[in-house]
Amino acid sequence: MKVFMEGSHAVAEAVKRIKPGVVCAYPITPQTHIVERLSEMVADGELAAEFINVESEHSAASVVLGSTATGVRSFTATSSQGLILMSEVLFNIAGMRLPVVLTCVNRALSAPINIWNDHQDSMAIRDAGWMQFYAENNQDVQDLHYVAYKIAENKDVMLPCMVCMDGYILSHGYENLDLVEQDVVDKFLPKYDALYKLDTENPLTMGLLGAPDVYMETRYAIHKTMEEVLALLPGIEKEFESIMGRKVPLIVEKYKTEDADKVLVGMGSVAGTIKDTVDELRANGERVGLLRIIAYRPFPKDVIYEALKDIEKIGVVDKAISLGSSGPLHLEISALLQEKKSAKSINGFVVGLGGRDIKKETVKEMFSLLDEETKAVRFIDLKKWYKEESPIMVLEEE
Amino acid sequence: MQENLFVSGHTACAGCGQSMAARIVLNAAGSNTIVTNATGCLEVFSTGFPHTSWCVPWIHSLFENSAAVASGVEVALRHLGKKDKINVIAQGGDGGTADIGLQALSGMLERGQDILYVMYDNEAYMNTGIQRSGMTPAYASTTTTPAGKLSLGNPRPKKTMAAICAAHNIPYVGTASVGYIRDLERKVKKAFSIKGPKFLHIFVPCPLGWRHGADLTDKVGKLVVETGLFPIVEYENGKLVNTMKLKELKPIEEFLKIQGRFKHLMKDAPEVKEVLEYLNGIVADNIEKYDILKK
Numbered sequence: 001m002k003v004f005m006e007g008s009h010a011v012a013e014a015v016k017r018i019k020p021g022v023v024c025a026y027p028i029t030p031q032t033h034i035v036e037r038l039s040e041m042v043a044d045g046e047l048a049a050e051f052i053n054v055e056s057e058h059s060a061a062s063v064v065l066g067s068t069a070t071g072v073r074s075f076t077a078t079s080s081q082g083l084i085l086m087s088e089v090l091f092n093i094a095g096m097r098l099p100v101v102l103t104c105v106n107r108a109l110s111a112p113i114n115i116w117n118d119h120q121d122s123m124a125i126r127d128a129g130w131m132q133f134y135a136e137n138n139q140d141v142q143d144l145h146y147v148a149y150k151i152a153e154n155k156d157v158m159l160p161c162m163v164c165m166d167g168y169i170l171s172h173g174y175e176n177l178d179l180v181e182q183d184v185v186d187k188f189l190p191k192y193d194a195l196y197k198l199d200t201e202n203p204l205t206m207g208l209l210g211a212p213d214v215y216m217e218t219r220y221a222i223h224k225t226m227e228e229v230l231a232l233l234p235g236i237e238k239e240f241e242s243i244m245g246r247k248v249p250l251i252v253e254k255y256k257t258e259d260a261d262k263v264l265v266g267m268g269s270v271a272g273t274i275k276d277t278v279d280e281l282r283a284n285g286e287r288v289g290l291l292r293i294i295a296y297r298p299f300p301k302d303v304i305y306e307a308l309k310d311i312e313k314i315g316v317v318d319k320a321i322s323l324g325s326s327g328p329l330h331l332e333i334s335a336l337l338q339e340k341k342s343a344k345s346i347n348g349f350v351v352g353l354g355g356r357d358i359k360k361e362t363v364k365e366m367f368s369l370l371d372e373e374t375k376a377v378r379f380i381d382l383k384k385w386y387k388e389e390s391p392i393m394v395l396e397e398e
Numbered sequence: 399m400q401e402n403l404f405v406s407g408h409t410a411c412a413g414c415g416q417s418m419a420a421r422i423v424l425n426a427a428g429s430n431t432i433v434t435n436a437t438g439c440l441e442v443f444s445t446g447f448p449h450t451s452w453c454v455p456w457i458h459s460l461f462e463n464s465a466a467v468a469s470g471v472e473v474a475l476r477h478l479g480k481k482d483k484i485n486v487i488a489q490g491g492d493g494g495t496a497d498i499g500l501q502a503l504s505g506m507l508e509r510g511q512d513i514l515y516v517m518y519d520n521e522a523y524m525n526t527g528i529q530r531s532g533m534t535p536a537y538a539s540t541t542t543t544p545a546g547k548l549s550l551g552n553p554r555p556k557k558t559m560a561a562i563c564a565a566h567n568i569p570y571v572g573t574a575s576v577g578y579i580r581d582l583e584r585k586v587k588k589a590f591s592i593k594g595p596k597f598l599h600i601f602v603p604c605p606l607g608w609r610h611g612a613d614l615t616d617k618v619g620k621l622v623v624e625t626g627l628f629p630i631v632e633y634e635n636g637k638l639v640n641t642m643k644l645k646e647l648k649p650i651e652e653f654l655k656i657q658g659r660f661k662h663l664m665k666d667a668p669e670v671k672e673v674l675e676y677l678n679g680i681v682a683d684n685i686e687k688y689d690i691l692k693k
Contacts, residue, residue: 021477050473055505062463066470198432198455205450207458
């Protein structure tokens with residue numbers, strides 16, 4: 001069914017079709033439209049879930065931990081500070097191998113307080129043991145939610161999964177999209193059947209103390225599963241296409257990279273702007289391309305290497321920065337090519353922090369900087385009033 | 399004899415009041431119970447992988463979220479249509495409940511969730527080594543409020559957790575002590591006869607942290623009540639409805655002198671006299687507020 005719909009509502013419609021038994025969240029901009037719509041669906045009897053309002057994101061994550069442990073499919077969503085407040089619980093959920101799904105509506109971190117988009121929130125918890133998939137558009141947003149539950153609840157996986165969508169750009173953006181019918185979703189996503197659960201008929205102790213003789217193996221097991229997920233993804237892509245009648249790329253998307261001299265690597269909605277710019281530059285005879293990474297955790301090393309190994313000039317576009325180092329994606333791409341002994345020129349670009357617009361000009365600047373000295377970090381589109389010599393910003397008129 | 403649902407073989411210290419209380423609470427609740435447990439002594443000494451003392455479904459997540467995890471368990475049971483058949487207990491120590499977990503607890507109570515929250519109060523962070531909590535009594539010496547040349551120990555009185563929970567106008571709040579096992583059992587059973595959020599504050603002596611003999615747990619658990627320092631009460635829907643009455647009160651010194659954490663008060667000095675007057679003032683307040691004495 002073709003609809004013209006806001007991204008947040010596309011999430012809510014997807015979640016409705018996924019039929020969680022428990023929905024629990026705490027309001028934070030720009031995530032709110034998702035849970036508002038879900039609460040309306042519950043209030044109108046369209047979604048037979050328990051909707052529970054809690055007093056913090058820490059408790060929201062703890063509630064879905066508890067409900068999932070009791071064997072009920074659960075959903076939560078958050079952004080920014082909310083994700084960071086949840087972070088303690090997020091590590092715990094992964095360690096307990098609970099297949100919770102969370103929508104992260106990506107937003108900058110305070111201070112200064114800023115409600116606009118970048119990827120610093122989800123990047124800050126990249127090591128939590130959650131799978132992370134980044135959506136380019138709202139079709140992706142909807143489709144990735146079906147996929148997230150499908151992978152998380154796979155009995156060979158049993159890991160939580162985060163669908164990352166850019167705040168405002170996607171969450172508040174309206175797009176034409178194909179909304180899947182319920183019976184089609186039911187075919188793709190079976191009912192949740194918990195591998196382990198809190199059940200008085202079969203009492204289990206969950207969340208035990210892991211001393212040095214067992215702890216390391218539990219972490220290795222998560223890491224190993226993450227690697228195995230990479231092998232499962234192509235099969236899920238195929239199954240999705242055969243049932244839904246539409247492709248959903250889950251690992252990477254190569255856009256005009258085959259004959260490219262220069263490739264930008266990025267994640268999320270910025271891919272749309274980069275694709276448009278690639279088209280323009282190619283019309284002028286420049287051989288440029290984009291590698292969009294969709295699965296960030298697990299990190300598809302081999303696929304990325306294959307896509308980049310013959311590219312002369314690579315620029316990694318991060319909407320996040322490991323302050324004092326470089327962008328997180330840049331670090332990983334650099335490490336990957338180093339590991340493969342491939343001495344490429346890999347530039348790192350930090351763009352769009354706190355909702356700073358990323359325009360075609362921004363993208364063109366990055367492509368042109370690939371011809372200059374290789375640098376791990378370049379902040380693009382900094383304002384002129386920022387004085388390099390002053391460690392603390394002083395505002396002056398431009 | 400009743401079957402134990404919390405079994406021996408765990409690594410609690412000899413005389414641990416918390417382990418006794420936990421066994422009594424769970425046995426009174428019965429096997430149709432799911433327990434969520436905050437990080438703390440009880441969790442650590444009872445669930446070192448691959449062992450467990452728990453014969454009911456039991457889950458530990460973090461320090462401050464026992465009430466929130468239990469909330470998730472409760473809504474899941476509601477969704478499955480099983481809530482009326484299964485009891486949910488959220489439990490934690492005094493630090494995990496009254497300090498770091500207070501927000502999650504308040505949320506659970508305010509949402510009206512059908513859960514019994516049990517706070518095992520051993521009056522300090524015992525799992526990390528006897529550091530002061532918001533439930534540490536006035537003038538107890540702990541490792542972060544040590545008695546010294548310029549200090550007589552913890553300068554603040556205990557947080558009034560039962561009153562704080564009762565102020566949420568929940569159906570049932572009770573206080574209890576391991577010194578009164580039958581009373582504790584009765585309160586757990588009563589709590590589970592009532593739908594909605596319930597809170598039970600249990601006084602559980604810690605021989606290691608309080609520095610008393612492992613054989614004195616029961617005695618200390620009685621003396622705290624007999625001296626008027628810890629009233630045994632019940633609230634229903636925010637109102638005080640019941641108090642354990644005493645014919646007469648024992649002097650507080652009887653409670654203090656058998657515990658090393660109050661050793662610095664066992665001397666004849668003007669500043670100690672002031673402290674004892676202050677502590678007797680707490681008793682006087684309790685007599686008035688909770689009507690402890692039989693008339």
